[in-house]
Amino acid sequence: MNELTHVDEAAVSGQPKIAPAVEPKIVARKVQVFYGDNHAIKDVDVDIPANSVMSFIGPSGCGKSTFLRCLNRMNDTIDVCRVEGKIELDHEDIYDPKVDPVQLRAKVGMVFQKPNPFPKSIFENVAYGPRIHGLARNKTDMEEIVVTALQKAGLFAEVKDRLDAPGTGLSGGQQQRLCIARAIAVSPEVILMDEPCSALDPIATAKVEELIDELRENYTIVIVTHSMQQAARVSQRTAFFHLGLLVEEGPTDNIFTNPHDKRTQDYITGRFG
Amino acid sequence: MSLSVILLVLLALAVVGYVLGRSRALGSAGGDMQKLHSLPSYYGWNAALMVLIPSLLVLVVWLIVQPIVIHNQVASMISEASIEKSSLDLVMSDVKRVADGLDAAVEAGAMTADQASSIRTEFTDVRDRLGDVGVALGSDVNSETLRAAQRYREIASTGALLRLIVVVGFGLAGLAFAYMRSHRDFRARNVVERVVRWILLSAASIAILTTLGIVLSLIFNTIEFFRVYPAADFFFGLTWSPSFGGGSELGIVPLIWATLYISFIALSVAVPVGLFAAIYLSEYAGPHVRSFAKPMLEVLAGIPTIVYGLFALLTVGPLLVDAFGGGGLFGVDWMQGASSVLTAGFVMGIMLIPFVSSLSDDIINAVPQAMRDGSLGLGATHSETVKQVILPAALPGIVGAILLAASRAIGETMIVVLGAGAAARLSLNPLEAMTTVTAKIVSQLTGDADFASPEALVAFALGMTLFVVTLLLNIAALYIVRKYREQYE
Known part of the structure; x- marks a missing residue:
């Protein structure tokens, strides 16, 4: 069912095959992205399993963020x-003309880099997202949605006394968790995170990583990161991008301990990138 | 020696200074640029500036002081009797004309320089002789005036000679001073940069001092006005009917009312149209449309307001009469002439559109892309993003833009003069002609106004009121815009 995992099968020959426990949430086939004349993503095939964290790693400009935004x-x-x-x-093509991109994004x-x-x-x-999508019938509903989202994002205890204070007044880490709460509030099925910790200090990063691990239970998460340690800490599967190509994809442990491709090996051992 | 010669001499000295300063500095380093403290051109500029700045300052002071000195010297020659007959100012202007006439005569060759300084009214008809060389005098020249004029010429020519010597002397002294200092250890770069900073500072202070001067001249005349006309009647009077024969009623209320009314109509045209145009241009228009439409919109801002006034008078006014006048489109008889509050307000609104749109466009563009991404990423449509995220974020800046437009509207003159009418009136009907503060300033000061009468002085009080109102609006606008900027940067 998952012909794309051939890489890790080959790489870990002798070990039992690690198949995703559930059916993939997102299936991408032969994805190409062009920015004008620039061929940014070439022939990317990937399966993203549900209720797990998948990380995209690779050097700057390799196309991982571009692919995420697709x-x-x-x-x-x-x-x-x-x-x-x-x-x-x-199983629904998101680029089908019948699909409303606005509904899709709900x-x-x-969650963005900054x-x-x-x-x-x-x-x-x-409350912004729920309000746009009409998720709350009344004020009490809305309050419940907001409080739940803030609780899930691990922010509620810190801000419960100042919900009326401006969001821009929070610290960087709190702001990022506020943005995660904002995304959760519209009850998405998948959460995409584009280097969510790159603007945060180590303590705030640890909190967000912990949060990502908790969210895995209810959401499918795809995270782009520059930090290989972060990929190793939070994700179950990892995909390595290089020059617009998906070079290697597999269980995170395998990618970091036993990479199949020379380029992956060079990158994770710090020889380039 | 005329002024232009002095300037040319100074310029030449500066060039010489540049070359000398540069070469002496280079020489002191043995021709090796590496050993100089500053680049060679800095030593040159140092010398050139040392020539120009002190000498030009002296020249400016001299130009201010010399006429005063001459005036005092010559005025002492005029007898009490002639001053009593007319006034000192008139006699002095006669003296100056005769002196100029003698200069012209000498230049044209009708007299020698000796003759010009020695002729006497007793022997020559000076008026005829000067008439021959094209200098017309209003009356016969008496001997006292002629002697004063000759003295005037004497002092002026000595003064000019002294001026040349002193100014060029300063230039030479500066040159020598700079030349002595041009040594490889001299920090020419720092000196030149300090001088440049002073030049920049003085340019900035000229603008500020001019503003101050304008305000002061307004204040003194306003105080003068309130001495001859009670302030309470001015600020609270409901009638505006100046008459130069006396017994005027100069109440500002109808003028302020019309000003605010027209500005209100102008803003209710300009704000929605300008804002929507800005939203379209910054959020929806593609790069091609934008590169075409934005300059087109800004062309509107470049049209002289008198042209807008003509447009109001000849096009918009008659159109409104066709609609609201007797036998018009709506069959009502609400409008008599083309001039009305609505005519002026509407056209002024059109004038303000690029003002509002251009400023709002900049402000909307300053909202970070991250805000848009955040909203779109939550499944908001583009329009929801604009309404609920971008406009609220840009609101303080937009309010600032609107306030700036309002102060433009309040101070606008030509559109009002042509489009709004001339009668001061307190009315709610926008189809009636009214007149504004600015239009009345124009009409009170044009023509042969006696500047001591309250009817003319009231213009300064009106101007002062207007100045205070727009100043407050501008301060409010700047405060709001600045507060907004702090949010993102």
């Missing part, structure tokens, strides 16, 4: 960007 069609907002191939979410939430809370109160930041 998964919720954020690339649509860039005029010169063109996507080919097939990406399926629960299902596939996103914390980007809106210049509104903490409460309003979280």
Whole structure:
């Protein structure tokens, strides 16, 4: 069912095959991305299993963020960007003309590199998504949604006394967890994270990583990271991108201990990148 | 020696200074640039600036002081009797004309320089002789005036000679001083940069001092006005009916009312249109449309306001009369002439569109892309993003833009003069002609106004009021814009 895991099968010959426990949430086949004339992503095939964390690693400019942005069609907002191939979410092609990208993004939430809370109160930041999508019937509903989202993001205890304070007044780590709470509040199935900790200090990073591990229970998470330690800590599967190609993909442990491809080996041992 | 010669001499000295300073510094380092403290050109500039700055400063002071000195010297020659007959100013202007006439006569060859300084009214008809060389005098020249004029010429020519010597002397002294200092250890770069900083500072202070001067001239005349007209009547009077024969009623209320009314109409045209245009240009328009439409919109800002005034008077006004006048489109008779508050307000609104749109466009563009991404990533549509994230984030800046537009509207004159009418009136009907503070300033000061009468002085009080109102609006706008900027940077 998963012909893409051939790499790790070969790499760990002799060990039992590690197959994803559940059916893949997202299936990408022959994905190509062009920025004008620049061929940014070439023939990427990948399966992203449900209820687990998958990390994309690779040197800067390798296309991992670009590919991530294909998964919720954020690339649509860039005029010169063109996507080919097939990406399926629960067996539905997300690039089908019938699919409304706005609805898709409610299902596939996103957390960005730099914390980007809106210049509104903490409460309003979280309530923004549910309000747009009409998720709350009344004020009590909305309060419940906001509190639940903040609790899941591990932020509620820190901000419960100042929900009316501006979100931009929080510390960097708190802001990023606010952005995660904001994404959770619309009840997505998948959460995409584009280097969520690159602007945070180590303590805030540890908190966000812990949070990612907890969220795995209910959400499918894809995270782009520059830190291989982070990939090793939080993800179950890892994909290595290089120059627009998906070089190698497999269980995180295998990628880091027993890489199959020379380029992966060079990258994780720090020889380039 | 004329001024331009002095300037040319100074310029030549500066060039010489540049070359000398540069070469002496290079020489002191044995021709090796590495051993100099500064680049060779800095030594040159140091010398050139040392020539120019002190001498030009002396020249400026001299130009201010010399006429005063001459005036005092010559004025002492005029007898009490002639001053009583007319006034000292008139006599002095006669003296100056005769002196200029003698200069012209000498230049044209009608007299020798000796003759010009020695002729006497007793023997020559000076008026005829000067008439021959094209200098017309209003009355016969009496001997006292002629002698004063000759004295005037004497002092002026001595002064000019002294001026040349002193100014060029300063230039030479500066040159020598700079030349002595041009040594390889001299920190020419630091000196030149300090001088440049002073030049920049003085340019900045000229702008500030001019503002101050304008305000002061307004204040003194305003105080003068309130001496002859009670302030309470001015600020609270409901009638504006100046008459130069006396007994004027100069109440500012109808003028302020019309000003605010027209500005309100202008803003209710400009703010929605300008804001929507800005949202379209910054959020929806592709790069091609944007590169075409933005300059087009800004062309509107470059049209002189008198042209807008003509547009109001000849196009918009008649159109409104066709609609609201007797026998018009709506069959009502609400509008008599083309001039009305609505005409002026509407056209002024059009004038303000690029003002609002251009500023708002910049402010909307300053909202970080991360805000848009964050909202779109939550499944918001583009329009929801604009309404709920971008506009609230940009709101303080937009309010600032609107306030700036409002202060433009309040101070606008030509559109009002042509489009709003001339009658001061307190009315709610926007189809009636009214007149504003600015239009009345124009009408009170044009023509043969006696500047001591309250009817003319009131213009300064009106201007002062306007100045205070727009100043407060601008301060509020700048405060809001600045506060907004702190949010992202």
